[in-house]
Amino acid sequence: MLDLIHINSPLLMLSNLKSLEAAVKITAEFLNAAVKPVLVGCPKLRVAKAKSAFVELADASGYPLAVMPAAKGQVPETHPHFIGTYWGAVSTAFCAEIVESADAYLFAGPIFNDYSSVGYSLLLKKEKAIIVQPNRVTLANGPTFGCVLMKDFLEALAKKVKHNPTSLENYRHIFVPEGVPLKSAPNEPLRVNVLFKHIQGMLTDDTAVIAETGDSWFNCQKLKLPEKCGYEFQMQYGSIGWSVGATLGYAQATPEKRLISCIGDGSFQVTAQDVSTMIRNGQNPIIFLINNGGYTIEVEIHDGPYNVIKNWNYTGLVDALHNGEGKCWTTKVKTEEEAGEAIKTALGPKKDCLCFIEIIVHKDDTSKELLEWGSRVSAANSRPPNPQ
Numbered sequence: 001m002l003d004l005i006h007i008n009s010p011l012l013m014l015s016n017l018k019s020l021e022a023a024v025k026i027t028a029e030f031l032n033a034a035v036k037p038v039l040v041g042c043p044k045l046r047v048a049k050a051k052s053a054f055v056e057l058a059d060a061s062g063y064p065l066a067v068m069p070a071a072k073g074q075v076p077e078t079h080p081h082f083i084g085t086y087w088g089a090v091s092t093a094f095c096a097e098i099v100e101s102a103d104a105y106l107f108a109g110p111i112f113n114d115y116s117s118v119g120y121s122l123l124l125k126k127e128k129a130i131i132v133q134p135n136r137v138t139l140a141n142g143p144t145f146g147c148v149l150m151k152d153f154l155e156a157l158a159k160k161v162k163h164n165p166t167s168l169e170n171y172r173h174i175f176v177p178e179g180v181p182l183k184s185a186p187n188e189p190l191r192v193n194v195l196f197k198h199i200q201g202m203l204t205d206d207t208a209v210i211a212e213t214g215d216s217w218f219n220c221q222k223l224k225l226p227e228k229c230g231y232e233f234q235m236q237y238g239s240i241g242w243s244v245g246a247t248l249g250y251a252q253a254t255p256e257k258r259l260i261s262c263i264g265d266g267s268f269q270v271t272a273q274d275v276s277t278m279i280r281n282g283q284n285p286i287i288f289l290i291n292n293g294g295y296t297i298e299v300e301i302h303d304g305p306y307n308v309i310k311n312w313n314y315t316g317l318v319d320a321l322h323n324g325e326g327k328c329w330t331t332k333v334k335t336e337e338e339a340g341e342a343i344k345t346a347l348g349p350k351k352d353c354l355c356f357i358e359i360i361v362h363k364d365d366t367s368k369e370l371l372e373w374g375s376r377v378s379a380a381n382s383r384p385p386n387p388q
Helices: 015-034 051-061 095-100 148-159 166-174 192-200 214-222 241-251 266-271 274-280 296-301 315-321 337-348 370-382
Strands: 004-006 014-016 035-041 065-067 082-085 104-108 129-134 136-139 143-147 209-210 228-234 258-264 286-291 328-333 354-360
Touching: 014 015, 015 051, 015 104, 015 129, 015 136, 035 051, 035 095, 051 095, 051 209, 051 228, 065 095, 065 104, 082 354, 095 129, 095 166, 095 370, 104 258, 129 148, 129 266, 192 286, 209 214, 209 241, 214 258, 214 370, 241 258, 241 266, 241 274, 241 315, 274 315, 296 337, 315 328, 315 354, 337 354
Parallel strands: 035 065, 035 104, 065 082, 104 129, 209 228, 209 258, 258 286, 286 354, 328 354
Antiparallel strands: 004 014, 129 136, 136 143
8 A cells, every 4th residue: 555645735635655755865865965956946836835845945955046937926036045037048147157057956846848948048957957846756867756746845855955055155156236227318218127117116015917928028027026926927828918817817816916917019909808897897907008019029039020010099998998987097108207107196096996007118129138038939949840
């Protein structure tokens, strides 16, 4: 008969105790023999209900703690070991250098696809990797242990690893604080990096960020989240328009949070009608509609005339959906001064309203991360097929 322990998990209710013990033993030996190990939190931490166990392991081990992009918000960014988002060439500054130079890395719940791996360009080696999935553990080129729940495994591993802060100390040796965007001249056209400087100032424990597919992926990744600030980010399919419905659902399920949704104009055109239901249900998100006249992320992957879209009167559309019923406020913004006033209004006299703020920016105003990511994904997606 198998030795089993009970765990409250939607995927697997039981861990095989012998398999768990073997996985913990061999992993602890592997990590304790390493000089500069690191931890990387990944999107399946949530479904495995293992977020607290992962932080417990970080506390016990002394290892630096990074997250893959789709796991942003799954572990507290206020943790003293947190070093940012690991996303290959578009990682948080100094994060990729620490992860990719490590001699052992534990990935908890990863999904490696063309988007999360920046066109399969991550500088990782299988022989250094421990891959922990919700119900199994794979060690480097060695064995895979099945029927092992991530939560059980991380909790047990935390009791076996030796404290080793070497990689964290190396990070602190090389870390240099970020700069700030150039100050805008009076009435200068608003730049996206200046907008996100203002969005950063809006974040509190009572807010949540919804990041749409596109350049908002990269700009929202750079936001520093307060401990209880929510964050949602959909990378698996890169579905444009996803965030509009996600805003509706999140606001309905979590009315105590004020949502801040960053949505591109191309994405918004796919699912705009969901705003009607938000108004009908009395929701009060702040939607930043970033209007740059096209599918900017697609421009960087594969440009063509199809990436230039028909411009809409976005505030006029939302006003039409409002139709005098419910609480809704809209405005168009073209400068930093106007952005500051709009945010002040949304957080003040219109705090109970759905606030729709259309941001007019230049079509080529993109993050440096999108430029890098787009070129790498383009190269990967345009390569000849593998002969079978």
